[in-house]
Structure formats: structure tokens, C-alpha cells
Amino acid sequence: MALLGCGVVGSQVVRLMREQSGDLAARIGAPLELAGVAVRRLGRKRDADVEQGLLTTDAEALVSRDDVDIVIEVIGGIEPARSLITTALRGGKSVVTANKALLAEDGSALYAAARQGGGDLYFEASVAGAIPLLRPLRESLSGDHVHRVLGIVNGTTNYILDKMDSTGASFTDALEEAQALGYAEADPTADVEGFDAAAKAAILAGLAFHSRVTAADVHREGITEITAADVASAKAMGYVIKLLAICARADDGRTVGVRVHPAMIPRSHPLAGVRDAYNAVFVEARSAGELMFYGKGAGGAPTASAVLGDLVAVARNRLTGARGPEESTYADLAVHPMGDTVTRYHVALDVADKPGVLARVAEIFAKHDVSIQTVRQEGHGDDAQLVLVSHRAADAALSATVSSLRELDIVRAVASVMRVEGDESS
Amino acid sequence: MALLGCGVVGSQVVRLMREQSGDLAARIGAPLELAGVAVRRLGRKRDADVEQGLLTTDAEALVSRDDVDIVIEVIGGIEPARSLITTALRGGKSVVTANKALLAEDGSALYAAARQGGGDLYFEASVAGAIPLLRPLRESLSGDHVHRVLGIVNGTTNYILDKMDSTGASFTDALEEAQALGYAEADPTADVEGFDAAAKAAILAGLAFHSRVTAADVHREGITEITAADVASAKAMGYVIKLLAICARADDGRTVGVRVHPAMIPRSHPLAGVRDAYNAVFVEARSAGELMFYGKGAGGAPTASAVLGDLVAVARNRLTGARGPEESTYADLAVHPMGDTVTRYHVALDVADKPGVLARVAEIFAKHDVSIQTVRQEGHGDDAQLVLVSHRAADAALSATVSSLRELDIVRAVASVMRVEGDESS
Structure with missing residues (x-):
């Protein structure tokens, strides 16, 4: 077998293959042999103890070698991973990859290459790290009918939101702490803008609903605009803000919605207790009912466990x-x-403190056919705020309601808008 | 394919096969055809809509038919299930079974029959109902090193203990309620004496540690002797009593312990929040870290989901x-x-209320080389009680300590003895 990439995950794969070689050979029925490791630069110091003779910068040659029958790809990103995996699969090799971005962009092309070559394409490590989630969806639940997959699939943003919730920190401060601890990368865009979670949501939705779903199909909102005030206000109402990935069938079962966005969930919801960089995913199926999977969603060793x-x-x-x-x-x-x-939407409006304000706001909701579940006035005078939570409605109607509210003369500002999930009372 | 048994689970299997026939055919690549259903009596009314022509009381003939290539066994119990499965497997058929008792007693013989015939033996439904747990252990974690599997794997006892905890009911009253609701059987022995959980623990341990473990290897204690007072006392200390199945490597990694017994766990532990008849299992592995699986552990449709x-x-x-x-x-x-x-042990002693009592009790602990983590005196005079929680020690030493305490003249009675789990502070 050949390994492409020897960074955080790749080094752990090499270390664990060595440490557990006896166990792995017994479980497989034959020993594993590492034929080569493709890296970008030969000289770099690595965590793994890889013989210099195994290292190569010519990944294309490595994946084409006759003595390589399995390729593990842990480089990440679209290219050169796509070309290398495609070459390997077309050449009849089996591929194990952790590459969520590539799978979400072009998984079907990879499957086609695997079918052409006759090898396997496995990618458990691409979603939720060590948590066995894709195999259960692909295999254990293949006799069931999945309604919804809902969960926390990005550890970095969960760490940031958890810090904001527990310490009152701003997004920027929490992000800096996450970066200092290695939970967030120097360029955190993929995580904080929700691209990583969206790719995972596309993969989960494709498997859960036996349909083709790509990252471009996923509605995506990140967490960069969440303020300490949003978090505090959610907390005061008994909610916590989490970045959720939600893949769900429409009520008529004929289409699916796939989305990643921050949402307020009740503190009593099991996902509210998911701390730090952990991941947790609920799967709701017709016969199995509600299942939950919980564990470490990232990191070298947990991801390597899924790869192995x-x-x-x-x-x-x-x-x-x-x-x-x-x-x-x-x-x-x-x-x-x-x-x-x-x-459902939670909306906080800075309003003029005078009689008739609620009537005018309620009228806007009614005009868009959205019912209000709860409304609360906070503060007085220049600090007057109306906090409303809607009943369930089409997101377009809710979004149009907010636009109309912005234009209302008695509304000084829309202080915050956040979706509410996990509170099925309405 | 043939179905053996058409009770609670079997009826659901038939119903779901019919309702989802299109989906199942698409996922398999060919339609499923039900060749026959073996039942004990032909005339009985059933939940499933099975044509009379498919029913037979001759299960032995059904599993030997040439047009049957897959056999689903949901009769339960040792015989005739063992003979039927063995005949089917030796005849080259694949078998799907939910039969934990048989697998825990004689799983190796079944595997041998499968190997001889060249078919498959699958049994996801035998442990934790709909929760995908065996496939993740057998496959997803096959590149990892499992330290421990710990969880709630019997829904009936969890329902009873949960009722005792939330309402203060006695064991007998909670059991009666569970029976009235269909959570417990008329003869509840298999559940309340821990036999069901012990069989599941044996199956889990065998898979997790790649070793042969049978029900006879499992230390088993049920919940019949747990009193409302035990539950109340645990509650007062911030604990809840759960029936746990624990499969763990010894510290030196060379042996494993497999046990089922009630234990006090802190209310902050995730397993404490597992209510009603739900199941939840933690798997701790070297690289993956701590994983949790949660869902419905029993019932017709959830079990049928795993079977399908x-x-x-x-x-x-x-x-x-x-x-x-x-x-x-x-x-x-x-x-x-x-x-x-x-x-670790939690011990409540009814003691004489006089100076020197604690010294004499502490001396007994010391004699057995067991350290005390906390001690608290409650009540006075004839109601005086010493409540002790030990540090970690060999169960034999803890058990010997309790025996010695029973003989102490100042100890009027050992009011309760319970193991403590899930509180790793010591």
C-alpha cells in the first residue's frame, strides 16, 4: 500500500500501522506493507518515523506502481488529490480517503473510477473523524428509511461557540484561542464559514437519501457574524448556539433539504451538551427511531483510527x-x-418604546403568513427590544418577514436573527 | 429467503420488507422473495399480513429448501434455533439472527458452520436493537485497539431503574408497571437477573477483544435486590443506579473482565441521562478515544431495522x-x-453511635489494603449510619472487606453495598 500525505493524519497512520502491525495482519489475514509515502518536500521533520527510502515527491508514480494495491489519501483539497485518486482507482487499486472536500465536490466521478477499475472507495474518516457514521448509514441502516440527519460535524466551530458560551468571549477572541490550541488553522475560513461542515453534510445526505448531493447543493452560513450578545441572549432564554448540519426529507418525502447554519437549540437538547471539539450526530429513521453517535470529530489519531x-x-x-x-x-x-x-426564527428587534409597536410588528408576521409562538419585550425607552420566536414556516416566508421588519419605521434595527432547532413543541 | 418466527420482531420484518420492497431491491440489486415463514401454530392471529400459503410449522424443512438462500431467525432461545441455524449454515445458506442467548452460549459453533457452508452469519440485532454497534466494532474499529466497552444494554431493567429513580417506586411496583406497558415479559427473569445483558456483554467482549467469550465467562448480578432505599440514598449523593455491562482489558492488557451488575454512576455522567427503555454504549479505543452510541435497544420495529x-x-x-x-x-x-x-464500592453500614466506631471500620478497610475515599456519618442513636466510598481496589479485596465488616460487633447491619462506576476521580 501507498500513503499520500504525511502530515497530522498521515504521521498517525504510519505510527499506528507500525505499532499495531501484528493486530492488523491478524485481522486482515495478511501483513500490510508500506511501499511508499508521497510528500511535498523530502527534508521536513515529521512526527512519524518513516525511512527516507520510502519517501517520494513523485506521488503520480507511486500510485501507478504495480506493487501498490491500496492507496491512502490524506493530503486533502481538490488537486492533486483528485488526479491521484482517479489514477489509482482506474488502475484497479482500492482507495481510502479522508478528503471530504473532494468527495462533496465530485464523489460520483470517484465512484465511477472505482467501478471502472474494480477496486474499493472507502471514506469513513471524511466525516466526524473517529465516529463510525458512514458505515452505519451505508450498511447498518440500509434496511431502514432515514428521515433526518442532524448534528455537530465541525469541531473547530463547536470549540469556538462553546468558549463564547462558557466565557462570554467574542468570536474573535474565541477563534484566537482555538488557533493557539491548534483547534483552528491559521486560515480558519473552511471551518468558520461552514465549508467543512457543508462538505460533510453533502456526503451524509447522499448516503442517507441514496441520492446525489454535492457541496453546491448545501445552504451554508458560517459563524463569523455571531456576537457575544447573540450568545448571551440565547443563554438568557435557555438556549445555546451551535453550528448544525441538517439533512432532512421534506414532509412529502419527495425532496431533501441540506443546510449548515448556526441555530439556537434548547439547553436540554442532547446536542447542547456537546462540548469542546467533539462531534455528535443524530440519525432519525422510520423503524430504528432516533440514534445518536458521539465522539472525537477530528485530530490525527482519531482520524487515523477511521482510516485504518x-x-x-x-x-x-x-x-x-x-x-x-x-x-x-x-x-x-x-x-x-x-x-x-x-x-423557525428567533428575531430580536430594537424598537421605539410606544403603544402599538407590537401590533404593527405582528401585522408584518401575519402578512407573510407566519405565526408567532412567543413574544417578549425587554428594556424601555431607547433600549426597548422585542424578542419574537416564530412557529414553523417556510424559510423564504421567515426571511421575507425579517426584510419587511427592517423597513418598518418603528423598528430601529434588527438586532439578531437566528434559526431555532431541536425544540419540536411548535 | 425464509423467516423463522413471526412474533413481535418477525411481524415487523415482514411488514417492512413489504413496505420497502422497492428500496430494498434497489439497495441489494435484486428483489427479495419470501419463500416461507416458520411458526409454531398456524391458526394464530398475527400483526403481519402473511399469506396462509407461506406459513409452515415445519421449520426444519423450510431451512433445507433449495430455493432458500438466506434464513432470518427471530425465534430466540437455544433450541430449536440452534439446530435450525446450524442446518441452514451447513447447507450453504446465510443467516441473520437476533439470538443473543445462542450466540453467547455457542457462537463459535455457528461461525464454524458458516465457514463450512460458505455463507454469512450476521447478528447486529442481537445487541442493542437498532443501534449500529456490532458492525462498528467488527469493522469500523478494526484498525484500533479497544480498551473498554461500557453501557446500558437492557431496556427493561433501565425502564425499571428509571421509574424507581424518578417516582421512588419499589422494584416490584416498577416491574409491574413495566409488564403492564409491555417493556417486561410475564416471566422477567432473563432481564431482571441480568442474563440478557450478560449474553450481550459476552458478544460485545468477543468482538471488541478478538477473543472467545461466552455467557458463562460473564460475572452477572441482577437488579432484584435493589430497594427504594438504595435508589433514594444514591440520589441523595448525586448518583443514579444503572444496570451496566462492562467489558474491559486489565491494566496489563493481558486479560479481560466481563461483567453485568448494578452500579452507582454520577448524575453528571452521560449514561445517567439514558431514560426509559433506551440503550447507550460507550466504546473507548486507543486512537478513536471515547465514542458513544445511543438509541432504542429493543422493540419490534427497531430490532427489525437491524435485521433488515x-x-x-x-x-x-x-x-x-x-x-x-x-x-x-x-x-x-x-x-x-x-x-x-x-x-470501587459504596457501603452503607448501620452502626452503633459511639466514639471509636469509625476507627474500627477504617481498620478493617486497611487490613484488606483498601483505601477509603469518602466517609460520612448520617443519623444518630439507633439510626446512625456510616456511608463509605472506597478507592479503586480488586473486587475480591472489597468483597472481603464487606465480609469482615459484617462480623464487626459495632456494625448492626450492612445496609447496602453497591459498586461505583463512571467517576474516574479516584
Whole structure:
């Protein structure tokens, strides 16, 4: 086998393969042999103890070698990962990858290359790190009908939001702390803007609904605009703000919605207790009911655990002449736009403190056919604020309601708008 | 395929196979055909709409038919399930079973029959109902090193203990309520005496540690002797009593302990929040860290979901000529006796209320080399009680300590003895 990339995850893969070589050989039925490790630069110091002779900068040659039958890709990003994986798969090799971005952009092309070559494509490590989630969705639940997948799939943003919630820190301060501790990268865009979670949501939705879903289908909002005031206000109401990935069938079952955005959830909800950089995902299925999976969603060793689990599976498959599951898109459900998704909004309005304000605000909600579940006035005079929580309605109607509120003369400002999830009382 | 048993689970299997026939065919790549359903009596009214022509009382003939390639066994119990499954497997058929008792008693013989016939043996439904737990252990974590599996795997006892905790009911009253609601059977022995959980613990331990573990290896204690006073006293201390299944490597990694017994866990522990008849299992692995799986551990539809997931897998395997994982016992770890397991005890003693009592009690602990973590005196005079929590020690030493305490003249009675888990501070 060959390893592409020897960074945080790759080093752990090498270390664990060495430490557990006896166990892995017993579980597979044959020893694993590392034929080469493709890296960008040869000289760099690495955590893993890799013989210089195994290192190469020519990844393209490595994945084409006849003595390589399995390729592990942990470089990440679109290129050169896409070309390398495609070459390997077309050449009949099996591929284990942790590359969520590539799978979410172009998973179908990879599956097609695997089918052409006759090898396997496994990617448990691409979503929720060490948590076994894709295999349960692809296999354990293949006799069931999944309604919804909802969870926290990005550890970095969960760490930041958890810090903001527990210490009252601003987004910027919490991000800096996450960066200092290695939870966030120097360029945190992929995490804080929700790109990472959106890629994972696309992968989860594709597997859960047996349909083709790409990152471009996912409605995506990040957490950069969440203020300490938003967090404090949620806290005061018994809620906590989390970045959620939600893949759900529409009520008629004919389309699915796939979205990533911050949302307020009740503190009594199990996802509210997911701290630090942990991940947790609920899967709701017709017969199985509600299932939850919880664990470390990132990090070198946890991700390597998922990679090695896949490695054992594809190695066994090669020995026995078997193949793992192929792409399953027979249901071919369309992804509906965010506007059609049914959600609930929490809206805080800075308003003029005078009689008739609530009537005018309520009229706007009614005009858009949105019912109000709760309303509360806070403060007086220049500090007067109306806090409203809607009943369930189409996101487009809720969004239009907020636009109309902005234009109302008695509304000085829309202080915050946040969706509410996990509180099914309405 | 053939179905053995058409009770609570079997009826749901038939119903779901019918309702989801299109989806199942698409996922497998070929339609499923039900060749026959073996039942004890033909005339009985059933939940499932099974044509009379499919029903038979001759299960032995059904599992030997040439047009049957997959057998689903949901009869339960040792015989006739064992003979039927063995005949089916030796005849080259694949078997999906939910039969924890049989697997825990004689799983190796079934694996051997599967190997002989060349078919598959799948049993996800045998542990924790709909929760995908065995496939993750057998496959997703096959590149990792599991330290411990700990959880609530019996819904009936969890329902009873939860009721006792939330309402103050006695064991007998809570059991009656569970029976009235269908959570407990008329003869509740298998659940309340821990046999069901012990069988599941044996299956989990075998998979987690790649060793042969049978029900006879499992230390088993039920919940019948837990009193309302025990529950109230645990509650007062911030604990809740749960029936736990614990499979853990010894500190030196060379043996494993497998046990089922009630234990006090802190109310802040995630397992404390597992209510009603739900199940939840923690898996702790070297690289993956701590994982949790949560969901419905029993019931017709959830169990049928797990059965159908396995059915899709074995049907796919037959179509592609593949075989699922075989028995993996290469590690061949011995199961150590309960006395060698390191635990902690909570002990409440009715004592004489006079000076020097604590000194004499402490002396007994010291004699057995057990340290005391906390001690508290409650009440006075004839109601005086000493409540002690030990540090970690060998269960044999803790048990011997309690025996010595019973003989002490100043101890009027040992009011309660309970192990403490999930509080790793000591």
C-alpha cells in the first residue's frame, strides 16, 4: 500500500500501522506493507518515523506502481488529490480517503473510477473523524428509511461557540484561542464559514437519501457574524448556539433539504451538551427511531483510527475478491432550495418604546403568513427590544418577514436573527 | 429467503420488507422473495399480513429448501434455533439472527458452520436493537485497539431503574408497571437477573477483544435486590443506579473482565441521562478515544431495522460472491475472574453511635489494603449510619472487606453495598 500525505493524519497512520502491525495482519489475514509515502518536500521533520527510502515527491508514480494495491489519501483539497485518486482507482487499486472536500465536490466521478477499475472507495474518516457514521448509514441502516440527519460535524466551530458560551468571549477572541490550541488553522475560513461542515453534510445526505448531493447543493452560513450578545441572549432564554448540519426529507418525502447554519437549540437538547471539539450526530429513521453517535470529530489519531478501519476492510476485500458498497443514488431525490425548508426564527428587534409597536410588528408576521409562538419585550425607552420566536414556516416566508421588519419605521434595527432547532413543541 | 418466527420482531420484518420492497431491491440489486415463514401454530392471529400459503410449522424443512438462500431467525432461545441455524449454515445458506442467548452460549459453533457452508452469519440485532454497534466494532474499529466497552444494554431493567429513580417506586411496583406497558415479559427473569445483558456483554467482549467469550465467562448480578432505599440514598449523593455491562482489558492488557451488575454512576455522567427503555454504549479505543452510541435497544420495529440492514448486507454478498467478516479470536485473551477486576464500592453500614466506631471500620478497610475515599456519618442513636466510598481496589479485596465488616460487633447491619462506576476521580 501507498500513503499520500504525511502530515497530522498521515504521521498517525504510519505510527499506528507500525505499532499495531501484528493486530492488523491478524485481522486482515495478511501483513500490510508500506511501499511508499508521497510528500511535498523530502527534508521536513515529521512526527512519524518513516525511512527516507520510502519517501517520494513523485506521488503520480507511486500510485501507478504495480506493487501498490491500496492507496491512502490524506493530503486533502481538490488537486492533486483528485488526479491521484482517479489514477489509482482506474488502475484497479482500492482507495481510502479522508478528503471530504473532494468527495462533496465530485464523489460520483470517484465512484465511477472505482467501478471502472474494480477496486474499493472507502471514506469513513471524511466525516466526524473517529465516529463510525458512514458505515452505519451505508450498511447498518440500509434496511431502514432515514428521515433526518442532524448534528455537530465541525469541531473547530463547536470549540469556538462553546468558549463564547462558557466565557462570554467574542468570536474573535474565541477563534484566537482555538488557533493557539491548534483547534483552528491559521486560515480558519473552511471551518468558520461552514465549508467543512457543508462538505460533510453533502456526503451524509447522499448516503442517507441514496441520492446525489454535492457541496453546491448545501445552504451554508458560517459563524463569523455571531456576537457575544447573540450568545448571551440565547443563554438568557435557555438556549445555546451551535453550528448544525441538517439533512432532512421534506414532509412529502419527495425532496431533501441540506443546510449548515448556526441555530439556537434548547439547553436540554442532547446536542447542547456537546462540548469542546467533539462531534455528535443524530440519525432519525422510520423503524430504528432516533440514534445518536458521539465522539472525537477530528485530530490525527482519531482520524487515523477511521482510516485504518477502512484499510482493514479494503485489504480484506482484496484478499477475498469482494468489493464494498458502490454509490447508491437510485432514489434520485432533488435538493430543494433553502427557501422551501421549514424552519423557525428567533428575531430580536430594537424598537421605539410606544403603544402599538407590537401590533404593527405582528401585522408584518401575519402578512407573510407566519405565526408567532412567543413574544417578549425587554428594556424601555431607547433600549426597548422585542424578542419574537416564530412557529414553523417556510424559510423564504421567515426571511421575507425579517426584510419587511427592517423597513418598518418603528423598528430601529434588527438586532439578531437566528434559526431555532431541536425544540419540536411548535 | 425464509423467516423463522413471526412474533413481535418477525411481524415487523415482514411488514417492512413489504413496505420497502422497492428500496430494498434497489439497495441489494435484486428483489427479495419470501419463500416461507416458520411458526409454531398456524391458526394464530398475527400483526403481519402473511399469506396462509407461506406459513409452515415445519421449520426444519423450510431451512433445507433449495430455493432458500438466506434464513432470518427471530425465534430466540437455544433450541430449536440452534439446530435450525446450524442446518441452514451447513447447507450453504446465510443467516441473520437476533439470538443473543445462542450466540453467547455457542457462537463459535455457528461461525464454524458458516465457514463450512460458505455463507454469512450476521447478528447486529442481537445487541442493542437498532443501534449500529456490532458492525462498528467488527469493522469500523478494526484498525484500533479497544480498551473498554461500557453501557446500558437492557431496556427493561433501565425502564425499571428509571421509574424507581424518578417516582421512588419499589422494584416490584416498577416491574409491574413495566409488564403492564409491555417493556417486561410475564416471566422477567432473563432481564431482571441480568442474563440478557450478560449474553450481550459476552458478544460485545468477543468482538471488541478478538477473543472467545461466552455467557458463562460473564460475572452477572441482577437488579432484584435493589430497594427504594438504595435508589433514594444514591440520589441523595448525586448518583443514579444503572444496570451496566462492562467489558474491559486489565491494566496489563493481558486479560479481560466481563461483567453485568448494578452500579452507582454520577448524575453528571452521560449514561445517567439514558431514560426509559433506551440503550447507550460507550466504546473507548486507543486512537478513536471515547465514542458513544445511543438509541432504542429493543422493540419490534427497531430490532427489525437491524435485521433488515443485515439482510441487505448478506443479500449483496451473495450477489457479488463476497463474504462478511468471520469470527476473529486471534488475540485469545483469557477472561479474568470478578475478584481480579478493579472496582470501587459504596457501603452503607448501620452502626452503633459511639466514639471509636469509625476507627474500627477504617481498620478493617486497611487490613484488606483498601483505601477509603469518602466517609460520612448520617443519623444518630439507633439510626446512625456510616456511608463509605472506597478507592479503586480488586473486587475480591472489597468483597472481603464487606465480609469482615459484617462480623464487626459495632456494625448492626450492612445496609447496602453497591459498586461505583463512571467517576474516574479516584
